Amino acid sequence: MTASANLPLIDMSGVREGDPASIRRAGEAIRQACVDIGFFYIVNHGVPQAVIDRAMAAAAQFFAYPAETKRQVAVNKRHRGWHALGGATMYEATKPDFKEFFSMGLELPEDDPSVLAGEALRGPNQWPDFMPQMREALAEYYTEIGKAGADLLKAVAVGLGIDVDFFSSKYQKTLQRTQMVYYPPHPPMAEADQFGVAPHTDYGCITLLYQDNSGGLQVRELSSDSWIDATPIAGSLVVNVGDLLAHWSNNRFRSTLHRVINKSGHERYSIATFFDPTYSAVVDPCDLGIDAATSRYQPVAAGDYILKRIDDSMAYRKKA
Numbered sequence: 001m002t003a004s005a006n007l008p009l010i011d012m013s014g015v016r017e018g019d020p021a022s023i024r025r026a027g028e029a030i031r032q033a034c035v036d037i038g039f040f041y042i043v044n045h046g047v048p049q050a051v052i053d054r055a056m057a058a059a060a061q062f063f064a065y066p067a068e069t070k071r072q073v074a075v076n077k078r079h080r081g082w083h084a085l086g087g088a089t090m091y092e093a094t095k096p097d098f099k100e101f102f103s104m105g106l107e108l109p110e111d112d113p114s115v116l117a118g119e120a121l122r123g124p125n126q127w128p129d130f131m132p133q134m135r136e137a138l139a140e141y142y143t144e145i146g147k148a149g150a151d152l153l154k155a156v157a158v159g160l161g162i163d164v165d166f167f168s169s170k171y172q173k174t175l176q177r178t179q180m181v182y183y184p185p186h187p188p189m190a191e192a193d194q195f196g197v198a199p200h201t202d203y204g205c206i207t208l209l210y211q212d213n214s215g216g217l218q219v220r221e222l223s224s225d226s227w228i229d230a231t232p233i234a235g236s237l238v239v240n241v242g243d244l245l246a247h248w249s250n251n252r253f254r255s256t257l258h259r260v261i262n263k264s265g266h267e268r269y270s271i272a273t274f275f276d277p278t279y280s281a282v283v284d285p286c287d288l289g290i291d292a293a294t295s296r297y298q299p300v301a302a303g304d305y306i307l308k309r310i311d312d313s314m315a316y317r318k319k320a
Helices: 020-036 049-063 067-073 133-159 166-171 243-248 302-313 315-319
Strands: 009-011 039-043 081-083 100-105 177-183 197-200 206-211 217-221 226-229 237-241 258-260 268-275
Touching: 009 020, 020 039, 020 133, 049 100, 049 133, 049 177, 049 206, 049 268, 067 081, 100 133, 133 166, 133 177, 133 206, 133 268, 243 302
Parallel strands: 009 039
Antiparallel strands: 039 237, 081 100, 100 177, 177 268, 197 258, 206 237, 206 268, 217 226, 217 258
């Protein structure tokens, strides 16, 4: 696989070790990427390939089970578990996404203070009894990708010209969500408005995506107003800015439309992680040095914003 000519590739070497020069170099590259397009690849991100491989193998095995089996862990009100084909419809889309996914989050017991307080999306995960090894594989990936996300935010902070540790206090009890995603082959006679994932922007701060070799992820390039391919690159993660970070930065960093069309002729698998702050963390452009008079966005609790976007796009929540 070769690098896409359209999206920047950023080397994260030295960032995990806390090397100031490495963080500054990565931060400058991230700033340019986020101002220009809002998407980029990272390599040397610290997530062991063996951990990635186990999680991807678990995804392939899980989605191969029949629907009646997967339904044992059907999505619950906490947005944890299996989402069946047709369960998500992006805003302004005319058809549901042609995908399945399994969603997990921070593992919290029922007596955790956030759960007892009724904080939405919080609680224990749903793990399939019929596939016990999936819990270990996905939990390990969740931990490692979370470390990569925390490293990345240090460079993001530098790119925004704020203190390198600004985001750490906002991520004390992260709302990180990780999803294994399965895309069947795109129907050969599908209409033009059928997508694996319809054009959308992500809800939160940053997304870290591992994709297989199938291709299909496309990004809307502002300068050309056309769709460009995010070609798979071995060992890389695709990163994009979400709406919350765009708001936090007062639109200095872009949240960019993207979509998936799986025209590979075979199944496509990916693992998306939405690395978002503590539920109650206040997202306010003024905290990033923006004058109140020029701020485009009112302060909002991160969790409240994300919850509304989930409510708007997920069929099971509309039924409830």
